Amino acid sequence: MPTDAADTAAAPANPLLEVSDLRVHFRLPRAARRRARRAPDLPEEAAGIPRGDTVKAVDGVDLRIAHGETLGLVGESGCGKTTLGSAVMGVRPEARGHVRYRTAQGRVIDAAAPAPEDVAVYRREVRMVFQDPYASLNPRMTLLQIVGEPLRVLLGVTGSELEDRVAAILARVGLRPDHLRRYPHAFSGGERQRVGIARALVPGPRLVVADEAVSALDVSVRSQILNLLQDLQAEMGLTYLFVSHDLSVVEHVCDRVAVMYLGRVVELSPTAALFARPLHPYTEALISAVPVPDPRLRRRRPVGPPEAAGARRDRRERIRLRGDLPDPSAPPPGCPFHTRCRHATDRCAAEVPPLREIAPGRLAACHYAEELSLAGAP
């Protein structure tokens, strides 16, 4: 019998991070609101002009991440992935709800409202790897300054100890430790991303939010960085929230995947199950567009016989999503996906489907998830 998401056994019992009823709503600037009021019945093709006055970038998300797990967060551009990641980092003042993190000492910090003494602990233990290795490194700082800054600011490390620790982490991410005094421009995109990873890991975090961490890299470099992230995870006992629009990458590195659509999680499943048999029509469409896997990527965990997901996907038709992502300031009533869903009925236009447990460990927000899952069985 399906149950509500809040009661489900789909999530780990003692999570490292628990996000509950997280909402990040952005009020649009006044000019955009004026335009919207002047043209309330804009045709769909007049996209780009918001029709509402608020964008619900994240709208009631519940997630739990277990220690040592990699949770993928996927969805089209604009569905709220980055906003959710930044709310987890505690840098979204608009965030409402809870982001509860269990520290190494076993205390719980709410990133949405940390006590003053917890701010530095959170910044040390929860770190971020950014997408763009060019924009995210200050070109006027040396590697020693860039990577050393969190050690200096968060842990008060200085002098030769600072140099030693920076050199050690540079070596660990595959860079030459004697390059301490070089500037970012001397490095390639892949090397810069290694610097970004070193900067994230140097104060000894436990949770890392990787936001499109390999999207800006050449395909050949991408697999090296992903393999590095997986090695570091095993070695340092890291937990990852892995934000990506690239499902082929997510398939290789994640234990579970949360699929977002217009600010909500519409499916949450273990990776192998999600790729073998998606429960939500949106997931099904995203997966049908995934290209053949990159053979250079190591799999984090075996996902069944080699024939499994890839071959099944080859047999599956490519599903073209109708139209673009709706205006996020005026989402459709009922199921937010119904305007693009090939299975939608009148019920979908009227009733919001709750995120509920469809099978053990698997949640979906679709009125017809059970039927679709059976119909889509390979």
Ligand SMILES: Nc1ncnc2c1ncn2[C@@H]1O[C@H](COP(=O)(O)OP(=O)(O)OP(=O)(O)O)[C@@H](O)[C@H]1O
């Ligand atoms: N500061 C902001 N003010 C107003 N709207 C915002 C702001 N930041 C994000 N948004 C809107 O919130 C929605 C979600 O954006 P977000 O960047 O989180 O999506 P995303 O899935 O990460 O997309 P992408 O992959 O393109 O970064 C979008 O409609 C975006 O335009």
